[in-house]
Amino acid sequence: xxxxxxxPLFLSMQExxxxxIYCNYSTTSDRLYWYRQDPGKSLESLxxxxxxxxxxxxxxxxASLDTKARLSTLHITAAVHDLSATYFCAVDPISGTYKYIxxxxxxxxxxx
Amino acid sequence: DAGVTQSPTHLIKTRGQQVTLRCxxxxxxxxxxxxxxxxxxxxQFIFQYYEEExxxxxxxxxxxxxxxxxxxxxxxxxxxxxxxDSALYLCASSLNMYETQYFGPGTRLLVL
Numbered sequence: 001x002x003x004x005x006x007x008p009l010f011l012s013m014q015e016x017x018x019x020x021i022y023c024n025y026s027t028t029s030d031r032l033y034w035y036r037q038d039p040g041k042s043l044e045s046l047x048x049x050x051x052x053x054x055x056x057x058x059x060x061x062x063a064s065l066d067t068k069a070r071l072s073t074l075h076i077t078a079a080v081h082d083l084s085a086t087y088f089c090a091v092d093p094i095s096g097t098y099k100y101i102x103x104x105x106x107x108x109x110x111x112x
Numbered sequence: 113d114a115g116v117t118q119s120p121t122h123l124i125k126t127r128g129q130q131v132t133l134r135c136x137x138x139x140x141x142x143x144x145x146x147x148x149x150x151x152x153x154x155x156q157f158i159f160q161y162y163e164e165e166x167x168x169x170x171x172x173x174x175x176x177x178x179x180x181x182x183x184x185x186x187x188x189x190x191x192x193x194x195x196x197d198s199a200l201y202l203c204a205s206s207l208n209m210y211e212t213q214y215f216g217p218g219t220r221l222l223v224l
Contacts, residue, residue: 042202043215088154099168100213102154
């Protein structure tokens with residue numbers, strides 16, 4: 001059974017600090033997505049990672065993908081309150097199903 | 113350019129009733145996927161429609177059915193509602209079956 005696991009599940013951090021969210025998945029895949037979700041809202045696309053070694057950065061967020069380790073990371077640099085949200089990674093299995101399998105989510109709270 | 117739209121935004125039903133949710137994809141997109149997101153969890157794939165046919169299906173019972181129209185819009189129908197069907201239902205569209213999915217605002221369904 002395909003599993004996508006994120007850790008930590010909950011993260012409370014001070015403004016200005018750095019932290020990394022990890023996304024591990026159990027099947028072969030070369031497509032991984034990161035989404036942000038604010039309370040009561042839909043999913044906002046952050047990053048699309050399409051190959052091994054892919055690295056993308058937007059503002060204080062940087063995502064990377066290691067397909068051999070089946071691991072993606074979302075690194076937060078100098079966190080600010082506005083980054084408080086739930087972050088999901090999603091895997092698009094290579095098997096050709098083209099359905100996204102979402103991780104458990106990481107609820108991030110940045111304290112002022 | 114309008115993004116993915118969904119209607120209604122909120123819905124309250126009672127057990128045993130039937131419900132229809134609607135989705136209009138992003139302009140130019142021909143593939144629609146539906147996800148169920150229970151409170152505090154990641155979205156779970158229900159099914160995907162392309163060229164008016166169901167192409168992929170997740171682990172959901174036959175009470176969940178759908179339809180795609182020639183203009184690519186889609187409906188999700190749920191029969192014999194259960195309390196456990198209470199969730200946020202998200203529609204996502206993509207250029208084709210293989211491209212990045214963009215999510216709509218969701219329909220929040222409450223079953224009493």
